[in-house]
Amino acid sequence: MSYLARRKFISRVAETLCAVAVLLALLPLAFILFYVIRQGIGSMNWAFFTQMPKPVGEVGGGMANAIVGTLIIIGIAALFAVPVGCICGIHLAEYPDTKFSSMVRFAADVLNGVPSIVVGIFAYGLVVLPVKRFSAIAGGVALGLLMIPIVVRTTEELLRLVPSGLREGALALGATRGRAVMTVILPAALPGILTGILVALARVAGETAPLLFTAFNNRFWSTNITQPMASLTVQIFTYAISPYDDWHRQAWAGAFLLVMIILTLSIVARLAVRRLERMNRT
Amino acid sequence: MKMRGSDDRTFRIGTGVFAAVVLLIVLGIGFELTRQSLLSIQKFGFSFWTGKVWDPVSGEFGAQPFIWGTLYSSVLALIIATPISLGIAIFISELSPRMLRQPLTYLTELLAAIPSIVYGLWGIFVLVPLVRKLELATPGFLKGIPLFKGPPLGVGMLSAALILAIMVVPFTSSVAREILKNVPSNQREAAYALGATRWEAIKVAMGYGKSGIIGAVMLGFGRALGETMAVTMVIGNNPQVSTSLFAPQYTMAAVIANEFTEAADELYLHALIEIGLLLFIITIAVNGMSRLLIWSMKSRSRHVVPIAPVTPEAVAA
Numbered sequence: 001m002s003y004l005a006r007r008k009f010i011s012r013v014a015e016t017l018c019a020v021a022v023l024l025a026l027l028p029l030a031f032i033l034f035y036v037i038r039q040g041i042g043s044m045n046w047a048f049f050t051q052m053p054k055p056v057g058e059v060g061g062g063m064a065n066a067i068v069g070t071l072i073i074i075g076i077a078a079l080f081a082v083p084v085g086c087i088c089g090i091h092l093a094e095y096p097d098t099k100f101s102s103m104v105r106f107a108a109d110v111l112n113g114v115p116s117i118v119v120g121i122f123a124y125g126l127v128v129l130p131v132k133r134f135s136a137i138a139g140g141v142a143l144g145l146l147m148i149p150i151v152v153r154t155t156e157e158l159l160r161l162v163p164s165g166l167r168e169g170a171l172a173l174g175a176t177r178g179r180a181v182m183t184v185i186l187p188a189a190l191p192g193i194l195t196g197i198l199v200a201l202a203r204v205a206g207e208t209a210p211l212l213f214t215a216f217n218n219r220f221w222s223t224n225i226t227q228p229m230a231s232l233t234v235q236i237f238t239y240a241i242s243p244y245d246d247w248h249r250q251a252w253a254g255a256f257l258l259v260m261i262i263l264t265l266s267i268v269a270r271l272a273v274r275r276l277e278r279m280n281r282t
Numbered sequence: 283m284k285m286r287g288s289d290d291r292t293f294r295i296g297t298g299v300f301a302a303v304v305l306l307i308v309l310g311i312g313f314e315l316t317r318q319s320l321l322s323i324q325k326f327g328f329s330f331w332t333g334k335v336w337d338p339v340s341g342e343f344g345a346q347p348f349i350w351g352t353l354y355s356s357v358l359a360l361i362i363a364t365p366i367s368l369g370i371a372i373f374i375s376e377l378s379p380r381m382l383r384q385p386l387t388y389l390t391e392l393l394a395a396i397p398s399i400v401y402g403l404w405g406i407f408v409l410v411p412l413v414r415k416l417e418l419a420t421p422g423f424l425k426g427i428p429l430f431k432g433p434p435l436g437v438g439m440l441s442a443a444l445i446l447a448i449m450v451v452p453f454t455s456s457v458a459r460e461i462l463k464n465v466p467s468n469q470r471e472a473a474y475a476l477g478a479t480r481w482e483a484i485k486v487a488m489g490y491g492k493s494g495i496i497g498a499v500m501l502g503f504g505r506a507l508g509e510t511m512a513v514t515m516v517i518g519n520n521p522q523v524s525t526s527l528f529a530p531q532y533t534m535a536a537v538i539a540n541e542f543t544e545a546a547d548e549l550y551l552h553a554l555i556e557i558g559l560l561l562f563i564i565t566i567a568v569n570g571m572s573r574l575l576i577w578s579m580k581s582r583s584r585h586v587v588p589i590a591p592v593t594p595e596a597v598a599a
Contacts, residue, residue: 028448029392115562121318206398258399
């Protein structure tokens with residue numbers, strides 16, 4: 001083989017290997033989704049949504065308390081993470097090049113990489129330890145802390161997608177910075193930011209580790225946020241490592257529900273962002 | 283009339299306070315974790331990191347098996363995930379038809395959206411039995427090698443490394459793709475002009491983005507280090523230092539997840555939180571480095587002045 005032919009051959013082989021790598025990643029994805037859907041659909045029933053967990057060993061029952069629990073906990077998380085994250089994102093988008101902004105951006109990125117279980121310990125020290133009781137509030141704080149960096153970065157990115165002409169126009173008409181942001185720039189990016197927040201919510205709704213010792217778990221119906229509360233993910237974990245077949249079935253149903261919520265939200269978000277990008281181009 | 287300048291200053295400081303909260307959270311985590319682990323830090327000092335015995339009953343705490351398990355599983359995951367992630371990044375940014383680009387990006391990112399607990403569930407019921415079959419099929423002559431020692435349990439280091447690898451791929455590949463996108467096209471064009479093949483041109487682009495690519499790999503490493511649920515569910519949770527892929531082992535995150543609510547006395551709790559503190563420090567360092575590398579690469583490529591295209595008008599002038 002000539003030198004050139006050999007180089008061309010190597011190039012071909014390498015390119016093929018790259019395509020193989022894509023397949024190697026998509027294979028487990030398909031494998032996981034296939035199992036979650038197959039096992040999940042078969043395990044879903046009305047009782048799953050409406051009934052309480054049955055005592056150990058009894059077949060049947062559902063995760064009604066855990067579903068409501070997850071909603072309450074992520075509600076608490078959103079309550080403080082959304083304002084903090086959004087306003088922080090606005091600051092970063094409006095003053096992108098200051099030293100302070102790049103420090104904050106760095107901190108947000110680093111926080112995003114801190115293991116969720118470590119954030120859980122922080123929430124434990126902050127909320128659980130002083131009152132010596134696991135509570136939904138503690139779980140909400142843990143998830144909120146995990147949400148903040150995601151909300152910060154999506155808000156910033158989406159605000160930057162808003163055509164600069166809009167900002168300049170508002171400022172040229174004599175609007176103050178605050179007014180330009182509140183009445184012109186933010187509304188333009190709002191659909192995108194809202195879906196970004198939904199995605200962040202879906203992301204933290206799938207968290208388990210930080211809830212283990214903050215919201216803990218609860219086999220009973222409870223909407224009291226100062227008490228331990230069940231959540232979908234912790235319930236899946238408890239059921240998955242149990243020896244009972246019926247609990248395994250319910251764990252799959254829970255996983256199916258979780259994955260469906262996340263898939264739907266991520267598709268919605270993708271469409272919203274694409275619309276914003278198109279608007280920007282014209 | 284109100285002064286516009288003072289309004290703007292209020293806005294800047296007002297939003298800045300919220301931005302400062304993010305900084306405070308990071309500092310707060312470090313402070314709180316240190317405060318809550320003082321008992322253990324004072325009692326054991328450095329021997330906490332080298333001690334091999336973890337015995338809550340007699341109050342003896344050594345974290346070495348967990349540190350080993352975390353590092354070993356993450357490194358193994360990285361060995362599997364890095365070539366695949368880079369392959370994906372190269373394929374999507376350099377080779378794939380334009381039409382496939384968006385869907386492939388979306389699909390690989392979907393891997394990152396699946397919750398850890400779902401990976402764990404799948405791991406217990408699908409991956410572990412598969413790995414067990416694989417272990418049973420290991421030819422006898424390999425059994426002598428320390429890497430393949432031990433009974434074929436299914437749960438253990440190999441399962442953990444495989445699941446971690448799957449979970450890390452989307453992070454590394456999406457950053458590496460961004461990096462490749464940021465490599466100025468004149469780098470590739472110059473390579474082609476010198477007669478390079480497609481792969482050689484890609485190698486030039488990879489070389490240009492080297493620091494960013496290293497950053498992408500480190501980002502994946504940071505993810506693997508802190509991953510909790512999926513690993514807890516498949517690694518076997520047995521504190522031992524072993525190089526065997528088949529051996530059930532334990533990680534730092536897993537021991538916190540499993541034992542935190544059982545920690546009856548204060549010293550036990552402080553020992554667990556100290557493990558959390560170390561995990562925090564390691565991930566901050568790894569992530570910080572990775573971000574700096576990625577940023578430096580991105581800002582470097584932004585400063586490249588694009589060469590003006592040769593247009594008929596330019597020639598006429």
